[in-house]
Amino acid sequence: MAKAQKSTRETIVAAAAKLFYAEGIRAVSVDAVAEAAGMTKRTLYYHFESKDDLIAAYLEGRDQPNLALFRKWFEATDGDLAAKVEAIFVNLARVARHPSWKGCGFLRTTAELANMPGHPAIRIGAAHKKKFEAWLAQVFAEAGIDEAGELARQMLLLLDGSFAVVLLHRDASYMESAGKAAAMLVRAAMPGR
Amino acid sequence: MAKAQKSTRETIVAAAAKLFYAEGIRAVSVDAVAEAAGMTKRTLYYHFESKDDLIAAYLEGRDQPNLALFRKWFEATDGDLAAKVEAIFVNLARVARHPSWKGCGFLRTTAELANMPGHPAIRIGAAHKKKFEAWLAQVFAEAGIDEAGELARQMLLLLDGSFAVVLLHRDASYMESAGKAAAMLVRAAMPGR
DNA sequence: GTCTATAAGCCGATAGAC
DNA sequence: GTCTATCGGCTTATAGAC
Numbered sequence: 001m002a003k004a005q006k007s008t009r010e011t012i013v014a015a016a017a018k019l020f021y022a023e024g025i026r027a028v029s030v031d032a033v034a035e036a037a038g039m040t041k042r043t044l045y046y047h048f049e050s051k052d053d054l055i056a057a058y059l060e061g062r063d064q065p066n067l068a069l070f071r072k073w074f075e076a077t078d079g080d081l082a083a084k085v086e087a088i089f090v091n092l093a094r095v096a097r098h099p100s101w102k103g104c105g106f107l108r109t110t111a112e113l114a115n116m117p118g119h120p121a122i123r124i125g126a127a128h129k130k131k132f133e134a135w136l137a138q139v140f141a142e143a144g145i146d147e148a149g150e151l152a153r154q155m156l157l158l159l160d161g162s163f164a165v166v167l168l169h170r171d172a173s174y175m176e177s178a179g180k181a182a183a184m185l186v187r188a189a190m191p192g193r
Numbered sequence: 194m195a196k197a198q199k200s201t202r203e204t205i206v207a208a209a210a211k212l213f214y215a216e217g218i219r220a221v222s223v224d225a226v227a228e229a230a231g232m233t234k235r236t237l238y239y240h241f242e243s244k245d246d247l248i249a250a251y252l253e254g255r256d257q258p259n260l261a262l263f264r265k266w267f268e269a270t271d272g273d274l275a276a277k278v279e280a281i282f283v284n285l286a287r288v289a290r291h292p293s294w295k296g297c298g299f300l301r302t303t304a305e306l307a308n309m310p311g312h313p314a315i316r317i318g319a320a321h322k323k324k325f326e327a328w329l330a331q332v333f334a335e336a337g338i339d340e341a342g343e344l345a346r347q348m349l350l351l352l353d354g355s356f357a358v359v360l361l362h363r364d365a366s367y368m369e370s371a372g373k374a375a376a377m378l379v380r381a382a383m384p385g386r
Numbered sequence: 387g388t389c390t391a392t393a394a395g396c397c398g399a400t401a402g403a404c
Numbered sequence: 405g406t407c408t409a410t411c412g413g414c415t416t417a418t419a420g421a422c
Contacts, residue, residue, distance in 0.1 A: 008387085023308040026219040030416065043388050045417065102307045110361050111304035114295045115216040117363070126361050153367060154374040160361075161354025168303050168319050168353075170310070174346060181347040181378055188377060201405085223398060235400080236406050244398065 009047050012037045017058045021105050025055055025112045055109065056120040062105055063128045070132060074139075081143050081190065082183040085136075085155065089162065089179030096172040103167035107160060129156060144191040151189050158182050202240050205230045210251045214298045218248055218305045218314075248302065249313040255298060256321045263325060267332075274336050274383065275376040278329075278348065282355065282372030289365040296360035300353060322349060337384040344382050351375050 006014065015037035019028045030051050034041040048054045070088055077087035095101060102108070106125035113119045133152045140148035162178040165171075199207065208230035212221045223244050227234040241247045263281055270280035288294060295301070299318035306312045326345045333341035355371040358364075 024219075024305060026217075026305070027308055029414075031414085040389060041416090042390080042418085046387060051416065103304065107357050107361065108304040108307060110357075111296065111301040112217060112219070114301060114360060115220055122361070129358070129361060150370060150373075153370045157354035157358055157367060157371045157374065158350055159354070160357040161350035161352070164300050164303075164353040164357050165322070165350055167307060168300065168315070168322060174350060177343060177346045178350045180343075181350065181374075184378060184381060185374055188381065222396075224396085233407060234398090235408080238399065239405060 008039070008043070012039075012044055012047055012054070013057050013061050016054050017061060017105075020055065020058050020109075021102060022100070025109055030054070052120065055113075056124055059106060059109060059121050059124045059128070063124065063131075066128070067131060067135070071135070080187075081139070082186040085186050086179040086183040089159070089175050089182060092159075092162065093166075093172040093175035093179075096166050096175060104160065104163040107163055108167075129160070132156065132159075140186075140189070145186075145189045146191070147189065151185065154185055155182055201232070201236070205232075205237055205240055205247070206250050206254050209247050210254060210298075213248065213251050213302075214295060215293070218302055223247070245313065249317055252299060252302060252314050252317045252321070256317065256324075259321070260325060260328070264328070273380075274332070275379040278379050279372040279376040282352070282368050282375060285352075285355065286359075286365045286368035286372075289359050289368060297353065297356040300356055301360075322353070325349065325352075333379075333382070338379075338382045339384070340382065344378065347378055348375055 012033065016028075016033045019033055019036055030044060031041055033054065034044045037044065044054075048057065073088050073091040074084045077084045079087075106128055109121050110125050113122055116122070133156045136155050137149045137152035140151050145151060158178040158181055162175045165174045205226065209221075209226045212226055212229055223237060224234055226247065227237045230237065237247075241250065266281050266284040267277045270277045272280075299321055302314050303318050306315055309315070326349050329348050330342045330345035333344050338344060351371040351374055355368045358367045
């Protein structure tokens with residue numbers, strides 16, 4: 001491994017990601033991020049134009065890892081298509097039972113910034129969810145499902161619904177209910193029935 | 194009508210509700226609420242112990258009206274059970290197309306206060322969603338559906354999912370997709386099939 | 387590139403008069 | 405019950421030295 005240590009910028013984003021996810025965007029000050037990153041605020045502002053810029057970098061950094069995780073859970077599961085989709089929800093429920101779980105960072109950031117519709121972080125969040133939806137639509141289309149796009153939309157509704165509901169009630173079993181609903185909808189859409 | 198004018202407390206809650214919903218909890222200062230209510234901050238603090246107290250009053254005030262609206266949409270629709278449930282989503286899509294729509298106040302508040310798990314406002318939000326779920330479960334049970342409770346949970350997942358997704362993408366057609374998924378799940382659960 | 391120091395203003399909440 | 409005035413602290417962001 002050639003890259004043994006993180007750049008200053010990566011250090012900052014890592015500290016920001018940890019704090020923003022755990023506490024929320026508006027609850028965390030730039031001072032707090034700088035301190036957690038082990039530097040002064042002035043140095044942080046040398047690498048980032050503004051707090052909004054930092055928020056965007058935080059979400060940007062979670063885009064690919066999150067997508068890869070969902071794909072991994074899907075591919076590591078044996079069974080039919082419905083079972084593979086349901087596995088995503090079952091794995092998510094396991095993760096959501098950890099005390100440090102605080103919902104979906106993309107959705108929470110969107111909710112916090114709902115009064116700033118054009119904010120870069122919201123655009124990044126929307127693009128992230130669209131990528132996941134497009135991947136599902138492709139998987140469904142390859143399985144011969146007619147309305148693959150519509151089914152993928154319904155999966156996203158159940159996924160983001162489970163993030164919201166589990167955060168509200170602190171009851172991860174809702175994710176398993178979402179998985180059952182998702183599997184039912186996939187099976188109903190499978191060809192040759 | 195005997196009660197022609199609002200009490201001071203009601204005036205404050207109305208101003209807070211308007212601002213908190215439009216801008217978010219942390220983005221709105223107590224000063225701004227007092228000014229919108231036409232009084233000084235000191236007067237506001239005479240009627241409310243703290244900002245947290247005011248946040249709780251805001252959500253408490255939306256509990257019954259929101260539930261009544263959902264019931265009204267359900268009951269005003271002709272057709273089978275699935276059509277009546279789907280009507281809730283269709284009506285919600287219509288509302289969500291207004292420019293001033295900013296998602297679900299309960300869910301957004303929960304997301305903003307995710308770092309304060311025991312906050313009174315979160316408990317009020319959780320209770321609100323549970324009331325709606327319990328009402329649906331009762332409706333399903335009366336229709337002779339076996340796993341009425343599980344089906345009600347799935348409806349809540351689709352409902353709250355549509356709040357989150359539509360807020361993110363600003364595309365209300367996701368609510369119609371949620372309605373179609375909900376109707377499909379209800380029909381699959383109906384007895385005598 | 388990283389530091390110390392500080393600007394300029396907003397925050398929730400309170401003192402005390404009337 | 406409502407007011408004026410203000411406290412002490414925290415906010416994002418910047419000036420200027422090294």
